[in-house]
Amino acid sequence: MSSKKNFLVQGKPGTGKSLLMYDIAKELIDREQVLIIHTGKLNDGHRKLIEKGFNISPIKQYKKIDTDKKIKYILIDESQRLKLHQLNDFIEYSGRSDVKLVFFADGEQTLHKSEANEKICEKITFHIEQGQNQGEKFKLKSKIRSNIDLAQFILKILTLPLSLSDKE
Secondary structure, eight states, X not given: OOSOSEEEEEEOTTSSHHHHHHHHHHHHTXXXXXXXXXXXXOOHHHHHHHHTTOOEEEGGGGGGOXXXXXXXXXXXXXXGGOOHHHHHHHHHHHHTSSOEEEEEEOTTOOSSHHHHHHTHHHHHXXXXXXXXXXXXXXXXXXXXXXXXXXXXXXXXXXXXXXXXXXXX
C-alpha cells in the first residue's frame, strides 16, 4: 500500500466496497495485523470469516482494540455510520501510532436521520484532504453486485484458504 496514512473508498450500493475491503484484508493478513471494524452487529458471515482468520470487531467494541497486537491497518466498513466521537477517536489513534485507516463509505446510504446529520463522509473527506495525516480518496463507479461472474468469484473466494500454509 501507499506511504499515505489514511484512505477513503466511496461508492454507491452494489459497487463492491465491502468486497474490496475483504479482498484488501485478505491480501494484507499474511504480512500485517489487520482489524476490520463493522459498524453494525456481526452476523453469521462475519463469524465464518473470523473462523477463517479475519480479525473483525463490531463498532460497539472499538474502544477495546488490543493495541498490543501491533495493528497496522484498520479497515472500517460502512464508515458513514460512525458517530463523530468514534471517527475522531480513530483519527487520533492513527495520528499517534503507525496505524493506517481505510474508510469504506457511501454518504448517501444512511439508516437514521442522525447519520445524515452527522455528515461523516464529509468529515472523513476533509480529514483525508486537509488533515495532518492526509491521504487519498478512491471512487468506485460501476455496480458489480449483479454480475453473475463476480457472484461466482465471491463464492469461490470465501472457500479459499487464507494463506498457502492452510493448504493440505
